[in-house]
Amino acid sequence: PTYAPDIAEWTKAFLPGGVASEEGGIFHLGNSGACSWLEWGEACLAAALDRGVDLRAREIRGSKLDEVAAFVAERPRMSALNCGKLESITGIHPRAWEEAVQAHFSVLYGDEPVSS
Numbered sequence: 001p002t003y004a005p006d007i008a009e010w011t012k013a014f015l016p017g018g019v020a021s022e023e024g025g026i027f028h029l030g031n032s033g034a035c036s037w038l039e040w041g042e043a044c045l046a047a048a049l050d051r052g053v054d055l056r057a058r059e060i061r062g063s064k065l066d067e068v069a070a071f072v073a074e075r076p077r078m079s080a081l082n083c084g085k086l087e088s089i090t091g092i093h094p095r096a097w098e099e100a101v102q103a104h105f106s107v108l109y110g111d112e113p114v115s116s
Contacts (some may be wrong), residue, residue, distance in 0.1 A: 001029050001030070001031060001035065001040050001097045001100065001101070002029065002030040002097075002100070002105055003031055003085060003097075003100035003101075003102075003103060006035075006094065006095070006100055007029050007030075009037060010029050010086065010090070010092050010094070012031070013027055013090040013092060014027075018090075019090050019091070020089050020090050021047050023083070023089055026085075027083075027085055028046075028081035028082055028083050028085070028086065029081075029083065029086060029090075029093060029094075029097060030081040030083055030091070030094065030097075031094050031097040031099075031100045032083065032094045032095065032096050032097065033080075033096045033097045033098065034078070034080035035097060036062075037062075038060060038061075038062040040097070040101070041060040041100060042060050043097075043101045044060070044101055045058075045060055047101050047104075047105040048105060048109070050105075051105055051109040051110060052109075053109055063067070112113075
């Protein structure tokens with residue numbers, strides 16, 4: 001997963017005057033680490049519940065892709081991005097996706113979880 005404010009910040013390196021403004025090719029920009037859609041959903045649910053957000057859902061269950069009608073295209077089993085080129089050329093080391101999830105919910109609902 002990638003937190004939009006993080007990618008916006010990293011993009012500055014590619015603007016005129018940025019450390020990578022003269023670089024070419026493909027750069028992958030994403031928060032570090034890898035997770036499944038289920039793990040990401042569970043982290044989001046936990047972050048919301050920790051902040052006392054009133055949710056109808058209390059758990060997330062996985063589905064097999066062939067059970068979801070919208071997923072008609074073949075999907076790779078693993079599609080995490082390698083941001084090594086970004087890191088080596090710009091010196092940017094993306095924070096972990098878990099930290100980014102926490103940052104998102106802190107912006108939306110406040111900095112401190114209400115449960116411990």
